Amino acid sequence: MREAATELLAEMPAGSNVTDILLARHRQDPAAALYARKQDGVWTDVSTAELLGQVSALAKGLVAGGLRPGERIAVISKTRYEWTLVDLAGWFAGAVVVPIYETSSAHQVQWILQDSEAAAVFAEDEAKEEVVRQAMAGLPRQPRIYRMSGPESGLDALREAGAAVTDEELERVRSLATLADPASLVYTSGTTGRPKGCIITHGNFAQLALNTTEFLPEILKAPGARSLMFLPLAHVLARAVQVICLAAGVKMGHTANMAELIEDLGSYRPTFLLVVPRVFEKVYATAQQKARAGGKGRIFDAAAATAVAYSRACDACNRGAGAGPGLLLKARRAVFDRLVYRRLRAAFGGEVCYTVSGASALNPRLSHFFNGIGVPVLEGYGLTESTAPAAVNPPGANRIGTVGLPLPGTIIKIADDGEVLIKGIGITPGYYHNDEANVEAFTEGFLRTGDLGTLDEDGYLTITGRKKDLLVTAGGKNVAPGPLEDALREHQLVAQAVVVGEGRPYVAALLGLDPEGLAGWLAGAGRDPLDLQAAATDPAVLDELQHAVDGANRLVSRAEQIRRFSVLHTELSEQSGHLTPSLKLKRGQVVEDFAREVDGLYP
Template sequence: MRESSTEQVARIDDSVNVTDGVLALAEHAPEHPVYAVRNGAGGWLDVTISAFLEQVRSVAKGLIGLGVQPGDRVAVMSATSYPWAVVDQAIWFAGAISVPIYETSSAHQVAPLLADSKARMVLIGDDQLRAKVQSGANMSGGKNSGTEIYPIASTADLEEIAANGNTVKDATLEKARSGAGADDVATLVYTSGTTGKPKGVRITHRNLAEGAANIVPFASDILGEGESRTLLFLPLAHVLARAVQLICLHRGIQVAHTGDTSTLLDDLGTFHPTWLLAVPRVFEKVYHSAAAKAESEGKGRIFNTACQTAIDFSKALESAAAGGRGPSLGLRAKHALFSRLVYSKLLDKLGGEVTHMVSGASPLNPEIGHFFTGIGVPVQEGYGLTESTAPITLNIPGATRVGTVGLPVPGNTVKIADDGEVLLKGPVVFAGYHNNEEATAEAFDEEGYFRSGDLGQLDEDGFLTITGRKKELIVTAGGKNVYPTPMEEKVRAHPLVAQVVVVGDEKPFVSALVTLDPESIRGWTQRNGLGDLTLSEALKDADAAKALEAEVQKAVDAANDEVSRAESIREFRILDTELTEDSGHLTPSMKLVRGKVIEDFADTIKEIYS
């Protein structure tokens, strides 16, 4: 199949913007809880839609009182939090355009965003960010040196902003709120720049609101109704988290926030979400941490058997859904046993009430997907980019194929070009790049499809599989095309492996750079009689280094079993470092900045091929 579409189920009027969905919910169910905030005693307080809306209006009036005009850009640089949710809507109520900035961004990264967007104001979630923002504003050639900065870390900060709107009339606010139409820009979201300079993606009110209106009925079994809750911990500067937050607000799903992942397990245990959104690395960490704990307690063999049972059970269920044979009686019996002994404990770690999880932002290893499905919490993998307002395809209950990223969300079309590139069209596809007509023209083909830059395939039923990035395709000296992503996923499935970068463009064979997970190393060296060693110590110890290399070789061999010899990884090097966001090698959504890795470790790559 070369093209897959799903019929659109909802359309919005040209006069509608994202704030209308908030008003509609408030009118329909004014006391419905839409957010939850910590109560200071380890619990949570409900925030009703009416209370939220009152706070949004007050802050919006404050922004207007501070001089914000319709069409102005207001930047937000903050960790994921409830105040972020308030100011996001308040900016729209004031008729302005929001510009999210990752709180982890450096001053050098902030500077071009402020310069390109011409943001007149920056709202910061932590006063420590002030110097970074001011430095970035000064770097932008004086264009933003007068940028106003206001904190939004607490309710008191929001009230301080709101106090500036005491003289702003309701009619003035309503005129600002209702001024933007469906096709006006709602937010400028800058791409992470894994392959070049970040570009400002113009996302319209239609992209957000019509996207939400179509995905809600499509994913209703995941989202749930009534008492549905989710804990949001992805950065709200990422379009996926913000799109999901808006979907929840329009649907009436209660959202709690945590910007500190060190408290995530405690927050899951007290808030008890019914579904979760995460990136693949989170699912990998949960899986590998559980495996490492079992090993340290001498239960590694039991856990491994339980894992394989879960994977086999998931695959059997998938086979049955496709008309094949389902789980055998023996497999059902083993699965029931491990449900009591192993799986229930893992589900308790997630808060005990999670029924579905959604994975996005980067590819999920199919084995990890089958594992979670097998223990009772299916991972519904989806696909999207900043330019598609995040989710444009999704696996849903009753229409799931692990290893694919699902079917198009209603109203959208996925097409595969002759060279394998994934092309996208629909109401969620962006309006173009800010101040960059040349890049906008290059981004669309003659039929109006967005060129995603990803390579993929559609099966006979329209499910999309992403095979890699077009710009990351490796062509060896022998002319063999190699897609690095599937190989990297397979190697990264090993619990000791953190990141993998497959290289070999114009080289005689394929090789890889591997980094290890520091959290897993210490327990592994202890269990294997090598001492209590850190990652650095283990790589310097001859016996430990040799044993680690053998472990990585097992992962490489498993990956090589699935490809031809010409595509196989012949050599690898373990790096004595981590690839992190701080080092510039990962984006905030945990995607590899491949060019940066290859540039910084050029000497290691050269040594491999010398």
């Protein structure tokens, strides 16, 4: 199949905008809890009426402060309830909201403020405010700064100032924007080149939210549905999911402290989660390490194999290629459920019915593992330019290894060269002030994704790699690095893997160690701690990594196998400049910064 589409299931009224979603929820049930805030360790519900009141008061403050409809306001903060208030209040005041990752440097912030021509900036705390002030040096336009927390909160000042603005004036500015107007400028993560401001319209957010709710009713319309957001709200995927939850009436909580994530999952007990692949990888590696350290490694490995086998049997049945798990496999799974699986489910809060994985590819074996233990993983696909979700696996018809079916109102087409092209309700109208990028991004109304993929006979999309990531060895062999890297990251010791070999005689890899995984592995082996530099040359560590490479090599042909590898002496992280805030690898940056190590793999 070369093209697949799903018909639109719902439409926003003409002349409306994303703020009408909150107003509709208020009309339906003003007392319903839409959010929960954690204060002094206790989750407190925020009703729809309370949320609307807080948003309106803040929006009036923006109007009183001179903000004009269509002007841009930036937000630099980690994920928290106040982020949501500013986002919604900005829309109610007619503003275009510009998210900035809270880990951004002053140089990065400066470019976004300059390019977006922001009139105001909401900074989470004093430290973020200082970054913004550094970024403002030399800017032709000096935006106003509002601090979001602390004793001198700009939010409190705005609420006080907003008392002078009438409900009629707020309604006037709120209703000016239509579905075609910009709601946000989301700057691309910059894996290549300078970040571009991607225009996300009110229609992109709102139409996507309504149609996703209708497409995934088992998740979003389930009684008592609730989710805990711990991904950065500066990422378009997290933001889109938040609007989806608002449209569906799903109660949302926030946490940004990763050290408290397990505790928050246990106290909030979400029914579904948005998760990036690295979280699944870490949960699996940590559980495996703990089992081995406690002398239960063989039990864990058997439990993992059973979970994968059970999920594969279910998956085959979903595809019409099998009868599902047999009695013996069901019995084995029941035994391991008591011994292993229920404890792993508890790590997600104990009540998770579904997880949605996005932002990057998830290794199919990991997906089978979590499906098999009772934490179903529905993998989806999208880009900043598609307002994140463009395809997703629906509950009850999940096909592991694919990223699912087109969302309603979306068409996915495979070009002659294998590139995935998308058209639909979530697709950006273009980049802000960047005509050259717009010409490159679109062809005949379809967005060029830069990803390679296939569609099966039922319209399920499988992503096979990135056009720019595809390696061609000196012998002319095309190698997709993704499957090898995914398999290597499953190992406890490996945080990141970068497969290289462009124009080289064979395939090789750079491996970045996981500090936590290394500490656990050494403790399990009864050894003293090692820093990353010492571990990179330790014979036992290198031998264990060779086993990981051998395992990955079994997944590919001989010509695609990794012949040599080098262990990096430093950690690849967002702070080092080698990962994006959504934990995607900046492959080009890694290869550039570690060119000497790459050359050393080819003596």
